[in-house]
Amino acid sequence: MTARDKEFDAATGGGPGGAADAGERNLAPATLSPHAPALGGPPAGVSRAHESARAQVSGAATYVDDIPEVKGTLHAAPILSTVAHGKLLGVDAKAALTMPGVRGVVLGADIPGDRLLATFVHDEPVFATDSVQHIGQVIGLVVADTVMQARRAARKVQVKIDPLPPVLTPRAAHAARSYVLPPVIVRRGEPESALENSPHTLTGQLEVGGQEHFYLEGQVAYALPLEQNQWWIHSSTQHPGEVQHWVAHALGLENNAITVQCRRMGGGFGGKETQAGHLAVWAALAAKKFGRPVKMRLDRDDDFMITGKRHPFAYDYSVGFDDSGRITALKLAMLANCGFSADLSGPVADRAVFHTDNAYYLSDVEIASYRCKTNTQSHTAFRGFGGPQGVIVIEAILGDIARTLGLDPLAVRMRNLYGIEERNTTHYQMKVEDNILEPLITQLAQTSDYATRRAAVAQWNAASPVIKRGIAITPVKFGISFTATFFNQAGALVHVYTDGSVQVNHGGTEMGQGLNTKVAQIVANELGVPFERVRSTAADTSKVPNASATAASSGTDLNGRAAQYAARNVRDNLAAFVSGLDGCGAGAVRFQNGSVISPKSTRSFDEVVKAAYANRIQLWSDGFYRTPKIHYDKVTLTGRPFFYFAYGAACSEVAIDTLTGESRVLKVDILHDVGTSINPAIDIGQIEGGFVQGMGWLTTEQLVWNDKGHLSTHAPSTYKIPATGDIPAHFKIALWPEANREDNVFGSKAVGEPPFMLAISVWEALRDAVASARPPGQPVALDAPATAENVLRALR
Amino acid sequence: METSPLAFIRRGQPVTLGNVPPGRTLLEVLREDLGATGTKEGCGEGDCGACTVVIGELEGDCIRYRAINSCIRLAHSVQGMAVWAVEDIAGADGTLHPAQEAMVRCHGSQCGFCTPGFVMSLFGIYQKYIAPTLVTTCTSLPPEGAFAPRGSPAALSASPPAITREVAQEELSGNLCRCTGYRPIFDAAQQMETLPAVKVDEKALVRQLRALACVRAEPVEALASTSTSSARTGFSARTAYLLPKSLQQLLALRASHPQAQIVAGCTDVGLWGTKLHMTFDSVLDVTQVRELKRVEHYDRHIAIGAAATLTDAFDALVQERPQLKTFAQRFAGLPVRNSGTLGGNVANGSPIGDSMPLLIALGANVVLMSARGHRELPLEQFYSGYRKTVLAPDEVVAWIKVPRPQAGEFLRAYKISKRFDDDISAVCLVVNMRLEGDVVASIGIGAGGVAATPIRAAATESLLLGKPWTQAAAQEAAVVLRAEFRPISDMRASAGYRTEVLGNLMRRFWLESQGVENINLELAVIPGLTRHDNIGAGA
Structure with a gap:
């Protein structure tokens, strides 16, 4: 217990052995909140510090591995496949079982429920039993008294595997028609004849690598058996409801027997959307077998080897365009490397198709999306969820069109933008109604001084023999909503206690994005109380059931709105109560700055709450929200899958070394659209963090699988996310000053994913720099990530 | 084999732990034995910095502060030192240390998992760059300027340096953050010095460290006078963690314990434990051999x-x-x-x-x-x-x-x-x-x-x-x-x-x-752009 918590207990007379009885305690005035002292001003629309910031900097914020262990807790470590593809002939754990502290192993035969995980496609075994499908696939667990005992012993388990030929690349899978899901083709117009009639055409190929999430907190779950075959699961998960469902399914129980809780994650980025479920199921199966609480925390290397990444993509395209650089036809094949099972690959590949237009109108187009099955980790959600893999290919094409025609790439991009009155329907038949691309990009081009700098870069390059510079502006238009329409619902609970303090709980999870802070701001705003009076609590399946994953950037849109509605219900109850006291209309009662103001009186919020309680007024409520307007046919991929679009643009300048291919990002200006910001500091944090993460994807973060299918970059020693030295010297973020044109909570827009794709400007700037060292009029063949080696190859 | 009790100073108090195995890491001791779970494991190989703690070592009459990775550092290597983990730097009344307060104010934490490591690296920066500018508590005052941090850009200038973005970037180079993009953390590093100063009570700490050194020095004193192996080395033949203080002692121990795993800073051997799962029956640690430092x-x-x-x-x-x-x-x-x-x-x-x-x-x-x-x-x-x-x-x-x-x-x-x-x-x-x-x-x-x-x-x-x-x-x-x-x-x-x-x-x-300039990205001077110009967010 921290000093602060002790003070809190002292102040409220509570805690074990506290002097006051429960009744008194509940009515005592609140004197301390977890937040910094009140700053004044409105609770929302301002840069409140993260609700857990003070705990995080003091080491007092609890993550799953920090929870004090229940007596008797055992630890599990995974037994991994050492072969990419093969028949699993047997598991010999004799050597492991004699090691100190080892309690036993858990294998497929120990699963009381379904031996397949409860994934959407139902194609992934809990433990590999008859065959292995990638190096790192989990065959079983060793359970021991300590985590290191379990890990040491797991390495001693002998697995007998009869190897089969593996499929390791999406192109090989496509050639063999090896897919996790059937291909999807989206088509508009007559791309073949349009290609034939185009003044110019280009064909090309592109390979874009995957990305490891590298959440700083690795995957972890802690399963505790409770009475009457009930289970308590602590999970670092973006989707507690899904963990609940998976665990129930594997244990052969109903969902109501499982409670899953997650106070916070040490980062998620999509990597804990489905992948956290595996850990929880494994821990629960071990706990079931041994009748003891079991914690499973993956070593970082094992985490790399077991869990899925961002999908690597390969592309083949033919594009037609006119003399101005406007696209007249596009035929594109996208090969998504899905790994050995479907996981979320269907919707990820769908979103790649949806975002192949990025900001541009494609008149005659065919996009064929192949969901390739390979013998690697099963790739999964990652910030952008296929969007980046769609956006990058069209930006690559536009950059090469400009180079081929000798035009400024920005001018070519502007010519291809969606129109307002015409050229405004996407290839999936959604009308773009909130288009701000043209003014936004124009403003960024001005504030970043793009034209002058482009000339300066050209001048530098003419005189510089070794170091070449490049500059690029790329936009982003990102569709907001889960494409699976039914996920776009959320619930929340707002409790006002008799002392006037407020607790909010919702179906979303906190992974660092500041969701709990924003939701607390919204609730405080709605109740007219200071931000400091609202406390956020852990996501918990026993509080708000059936919640969607905190994903698709939708956390605040969905849960914030649900919490707003819940708070509004409580406020309405209080307003009705006050209107009765003061004989005025309920609509005339206002809530602000901790006061409740009617035309006749001003009372403190606490006073009103206390009186309302005494008069048996309900002081808590649920709230429920479903996103309006959206509909979508998943067979034809047409409809309105998105409630609205979030927009942005970035101008990046880079330098490359033509002797080694090394590069540096020098200067970045971003103009991004978050609607009316609920919390500018948090939104800027998402923009900067998303951009840098995207920059990592396209520059230093290279996943390397060797010719046996072994992931040889499986730790931060070999897999390099951006470090402090990679941050551009000039890094400026500005927010677009306009509310969401759709009726979204507080007028805000979602911000988690869209900025990630702004980093494509870095990759385009690198291609611009490469082009300056090559003969004019040619495309640049640069695969992503733009490692020094790939840049040097592109220079040849 | 047994180990001598491990003793170090934490939160101004001696901590003494018995039976700590030679291969146990400082992180395991903090999280599992002391229940101090603020310090995190991110990678277990010293590459992410989530486990960063600060150690303080007596150098003459002063304390030398170093931020280190606790995940691969063997616990016994901090014998006789002071250790600060993230829970240890706030005031007794809960007042945050400037390294913490600045992180809150600058929005430097998002998911918060790397945060304890960053806070401790910032604490290390604070002790290196800001504490020396405060009225010193060091028992013997060194000549002016002697505190300028070694290897820093300002090492040669007389006045203590402000923390520039470049310093922040360099000093935080071993800490990875996956959420923020680092800018707010650079801001926090720079804002620390604007917050009310916090000093380590170095006088008291020096006394405590000396007292610890005396306790462990006893067997060493015996080494010259007798000829038996254990007395000569100052260690029982069954001691599993050998921490010699002198070159003579080290060479004698090496001769008598050729099977002991020799370690220094353990930034590679530490991984043999965490990643290769090797266990060490006995360890010979050279880092406290005064001649070799x-x-x-x-x-x-x-x-x-x-x-x-x-x-x-x-x-x-x-x-x-x-x-x-x-x-x-x-x-x-x-x-x-x-x-x-x-x-x-x-x-x-x-x-x-x-x-x-x-x-x-x-x-x-x-x-x-x-x-x-x-x-x-x-x-x-x-x-x-x-x-x-x-x-x-x-x-x-x-x-x-x-x-x-x-x-x-x-x-x-x-x-x-x-x-x-x-x-x-x-x-x-x-x-x-x-x-x-x-x-x-x-x-x-x-x-x-x-x-x-x-x-x-x-x-x-x-x-x-x-x-x-x-x-x-x-x-x-x-x-x-x-x-x-x-x-x-x-x-x-x-x-x-x-x-x-x-x-x-x-x-x-x-x-x-041949004197051709601007051909090296490390040194290239791009017009209108210094290395750390102007990072910032304007909303």
Whole structure:
């Protein structure tokens, strides 16, 4: 217990052995909140510090591995496949079982429920039993008294595997028609004849690598058996409801027997959307077998080897365009490397198709999306969820069109933008109604001084023999909503206690994005109380059931709105109560700055709450929200899958070394659209963090699988996310000053994913720099990530 | 085997723990034995910094603070030191330390998992840059300016430096954050000094550390007077963690415990435990051997003790050769340099260790010592194969002797890696050339990442030695250099890339020797843009 918590207990007379009885305690005035002292001003629309910031900097914020262990807790470590593809002939754990502290192993035969995980496609075994499908696939667990005992012993388990030929690349899978899901083709117009009639055409190929999430907190779950075959699961998960469902399914129980809780994650980025479920199921199966609480925390290397990444993509395209650089036809094949099972690959590949237009109108187009099955980790959600893999290919094409025609790439991009009155329907038949691309990009081009700098870069390059510079502006238009329409619902609970303090709980999870802070701001705003009076609590399946994953950037849109509605219900109850006291209309009662103001009186919020309680007024409520307007046919991929679009643009300048291919990002200006910001500091944090993460994807973060299918970059020693030295010297973020044109909570827009794709400007700037060292009029063949080696190859 | 009780100072109080196994890490002791779960494990290999803590060590009358990775540091190595974890720096009343408060105010934490590590690195920065500017609590006041941090840009200026963005970036190079993009953390580093100052009670701490040292020094005192092995070394034959304080004691222990795993900063051996799951029955830790912690300056060479940290060793090298500053900063991250030793890097013998190509190019010798005596050999002769050395079972690496710079010496150290900071080289090439007139009078070329050991480019050297240094000679040298090695392909780079770049780096060396500017990204000056201009967010 921290000093602060002790003070809190002292102040409220509570805690074990506290002097006051429960009744008194509940009515005592609140004197301390977890937040910094009140700053004044409105609770929302301002840069409140993260609700857990003070705990995080003091080491007092609890993550799953920090929870004090229940007596008797055992630890599990995974037994991994050492072969990419093969028949699993047997598991010999004799050597492991004699090691100190080892309690036993858990294998497929120990699963009381379904031996397949409860994934959407139902194609992934809990433990590999008859065959292995990638190096790192989990065959079983060793359970021991300590985590290191379990890990040491797991390495001693002998697995007998009869190897089969593996499929390791999406192109090989496509050639063999090896897919996790059937291909999807989206088509508009007559791309073949349009290609034939185009003044110019280009064909090309592109390979874009995957990305490891590298959440700083690795995957972890802690399963505790409770009475009457009930289970308590602590999970670092973006989707507690899904963990609940998976665990129930594997244990052969109903969902109501499982409670899953997650106070916070040490980062998620999509990597804990489905992948956290595996850990929880494994821990629960071990706990079931041994009748003891079991914690499973993956070593970082094992985490790399077991869990899925961002999908690597390969592309083949033919594009037609006119003399101005406007696209007249596009035929594109996208090969998504899905790994050995479907996981979320269907919707990820769908979103790649949806975002192949990025900001541009494609008149005659065919996009064929192949969901390739390979013998690697099963790739999964990652910030952008296929969007980046769609956006990058069209930006690559536009950059090469400009180079081929000798035009400024920005001018070519502007010519291809969606129109307002015409050229405004996407290839999936959604009308773009909130288009701000043209003014936004124009403003960024001005504030970043793009034209002058482009000339300066050209001048530098003419005189510089070794170091070449490049500059690029790329936009982003990102569709907001889960494409699976039914996920776009959320619930929340707002409790006002008799002392006037407020607790909010919702179906979303906190992974660092500041969701709990924003939701607390919204609730405080709605109740007219200071931000400091609202406390956020852990996501918990026993509080708000059936919640969607905190994903698709939708956390605040969905849960914030649900919490707003819940708070509004409580406020309405209080307003009705006050209107009765003061004989005025309920609509005339206002809530602000901790006061409740009617035309006749001003009372403190606490006073009103206390009186309302005494008069048996309900002081808590649920709230429920479903996103309006959206509909979508998943067979034809047409409809309105998105409630609205979030927009942005970035101008990046880079330098490359033509002797080694090394590069540096020098200067970045971003103009991004978050609607009316609920919390500018948090939104800027998402923009900067998303951009840098995207920059990592396209520059230093290279996943390397060797010719046996072994992931040889499986730790931060070999897999390099951006470090402090990679941050551009000039890094400026500005927010677009306009509310969401759709009726979204507080007028805000979602911000988690869209900025990630702004980093494509870095990759385009690198291609611009490469082009300056090559003969004019040619495309640049640069695969992503733009490692020094790939840049040097592109220079040849 | 048993271990002596482990004792260190935390939160102003001595902590004494019995039966800590020799291979147990400081992180395990903090999280599992002491229940201090604020410190996090992110990677278990010293690459992410989530586990960063600060240790304080007596140096003379003062405390030397270092941020280190607790996940790979053996717990017993902090015997007799002070340790601060993230829970230990706020005031008793809960008032946050400036390192913490600044992070809150600047929105420096998102998911918060890397945050304790950043906070502790910031605390290390605070103790290094800001605490010395406060009214000192150090018992004997050093001369003005003596506190300027070693190796920092301001080391030579008299007034204590403000924390610039460049300092923040360098000092935080061993901490990874996946959420923020670092800008707010840089802001926090700079804002610390605007917050109410917080001082460590160094007077009290010095007293406590001295008291701890006395307790452990007792058996050591006995060593000269008797001849039995245990008394001679000061350790029971059953002691599993051997922490000698003197060279004599170290050599005796090495002779009597040839099976003990020798460790220094443990920045590689630590991974043998966390990643390879090796267990150590006994460990011989050289880091508290007082003679070997020193860097000694002689007329013709400097002698770097094998227990000198990489930070101290590189400071000494950069002081002599300022052009190595960036190369030194790019060696791992700060917490690794603060823990790891140059001797350890050399003895470990990895073909991708970055110090050896440099030391080979500089013509460094290594001094090996045993109770039998000592021997000295050129560094490249120390290696006999992949991670194999000529070290005898009773020998230790004692000193690395680096020749002092000669007039006219032209030295460049090139490192190619996927990430600029805190990465391992795909290729490392160091060329040290001295011309007399236009003739190559001496040349040293060391290469890493191209062979099974760190290696001297002997064929290229002999091609150039005594020849005029011309463009044609440089071109020929590039061809020979490319042909001299048969590198492998791995996750860092392909063999073809390594080979191609070796020659290209020779071309860069030629251009730089001719005074051509702006041909190196490390040094390029882009108009209108200094290295750390203007980071910021305007909403």
